[in-house]
Amino acid sequence: MRKLAYTVAVGILISGCAQYSQANEFVHIPGGEFRSVIPEAGGDNLVAVGDFLVQEAPVTNGEFLQFVLHNPNWQRGTAVSLFVDDQYLFSWAGPISLGPQAGAQQPVTQVSWFAANAYCESQNARLPSWYEWEYVAAADDSEADARERPEWRQNILSWYSRTGGEALADVRSSPANYYQVFDIHGLVWEWVDDFNAFLVSGDNREQGGADQLQFCGAGAITMEEKENYAVLMRVAMLSALEARYTTRNVGFRCARQSGLMQ
């Protein structure tokens, strides 16, 4: 009887999440060429991005809970410490319960790159590449590439210039952008697949030889669009992380090749 009740409770919990959470649809993004802040190896910063799909919102606590229920080896306390640090899902009440600090509709944070990657694999998807993420993030609500507009930049900076530590808003609380993608700015930082490929030096002013630069060895020196502080900060944040780190302001969303069905 007791066991039955427990099973029912879990069942309600899971169906409850399903009931209240809107499906996190994959949105089609038509590819194109754009100028990235980070030049490709070889130097040119004009980057071609193919068609792809990306989730319309960051993955939520509710969605991630379903994932760990189905994949117990990714539960807090069980996940291998090579893949997560000791703050992994720390705001959750327990390994399989969210509790008051982690709303089902809030973006999941304190997840490592490994965990985010495993989640996306479970969705038959992957993390977006930096260029894919940057391409989508260039939009505002009316233009695909709004980066020249001072309002775009100031909006982003205004969010960055508020302190962290407050409860995060639910996903989709702000209007969608040009691609019908939500919360690409203004809610959390997001993991990207190749986050460690563009090692911006921890020292923004460091200069190195060309071989040392990888993609962008020297923030201020090789970074294109130096005035684009909003994106520069994003790059700096990602380059501060290692794949097992979990941080209160870092979440993720998944992407998929165009034409690949679930």
Added chain:
Amino acid sequence: MRWPTTVVIALAIALAACQPQPVGSASGNTQQIDTGGSAAGDFGPPQGDPIQAVLTTAPNVPPPIDRDYPAKVIVDMEVRELDLEISEGVTYTFWTFGGSVPGSFMRIRQGDTVEFHLKNHPDSKMPHNIDLHAVTGPGGGATSSFTAPGREAVFSFKALNAGLYVYHCATAPVGMHVANGMYGLILVEPPGGLPPVDKEFYVMQGEFYTVGKYREKGHQPFDMQKAIEENATYVLFNGSEGAMVGEKAIKADVGDTVRLFVGNGGPNLVSSFHVIGEIFDKVYYEGGTHYQENVQTTLVPAGGSAMTEFKVEVPGTFILVDHSIFRAFNKGALGMLKVDGEDNLSVYSGKEVDNVYLGDKVVAENLSLVSDVTQADMSGTATKQQRIDAGRVLYNGTCSVCHQQNGEGLAGVFPPLAASDYLMADSRRSIEIVLNGMSGPVTVNGAPFNSVMPPMSQLNDDEIANILTFVLNSWGNEDGEIGPDDVAEVRAATERPKGAAH
């Protein structure tokens, strides 16, 4: 050719004047002694038990080093991103070393090995690091200390050079991290320390770029465009407009020797640091080893420092400013040093004579207005218009320097008298203020002020009555007349501040 004797003599004198002169006792510190720099700064491995560094918040400074050997010093520095007041009713999100702007002051000894722990609070949105100008090594520690939110980085360095050094965050975008307040000072004392003084304070300038105008209320975000254009909204000492004024003024006593550790975090502006009413006896310019004497204003570069020392001989309030003076009066670069003690009239007399001097404003006719009303008062027949006319002349000579000829004052410093709600609310209070002076916070026409008006002890009852009657009937103020009797009554009923008896 024969040169006239006088020319030869003149040449001889001129040549003699070119000979090196013996260094006289009055010419000061002309000897430049080479202390050896970093090559002479390594005193071997650290000795004794590791020492936890004392960190202080401005304007406080940790105590001098009382140690004659190199030690291992552990510094625990936490980075916090905090909403703090930048001006009254205005908040800003500061990124801080140790929870304050400027960051915590560190004090170590040349040759010490510092084990630096940089902790980035889990609530931070940004990664941070630290570049200490006292470090010998690439990036000044920046790469080794790059720390994501919720993590801690540790690195060590040996302080090979003595001096007063700036530290700051060097994470991309560097300008923004510095503009948000990520800087502070670390003092590396030479062996034997600095000469003892009575008071030491920590003063650091930095400027801020906000979307809203100076003193626009509410939360103000960082404005990157203004930062690029170097168009500062605020220029501040110790991170907020009220950090060093009123109750928070730094304090000393007459006879003290005061040392200011002055830093400039920038990010852009160079400071012309000056203390109104004092002369720096010594300035260790650029925070280095040698000093210049008898300096009025010293230049503190962005990302640089200076140590200034001066003896305070007389009591009073001494104002610290960036003498790029609009920054002081229109952007907040003001601090106060309050010195307590007995007057020393042989050094500074206070005002001995206060004659009306009107420059080109004076015409005989104007002065006759004053004497007319004085005559009329004596015979009890002074009219309101006579008071207004005489008051205008007196006002221009006495009050207009601060309150301005149009009565509008100076925003943030001198309250307006024109269309002034504060003035019109209580005319008796106005008499008191002119008689007895006023200091502390006051709100006039919705704007806050917090400065000092000295007692106008040189004015007699007639003159005060005339000035106030003029003010009460000018620039949008309507009505009111004050007579000498009113002033006499207030004078009898209130106490004059010490030294202002008249």
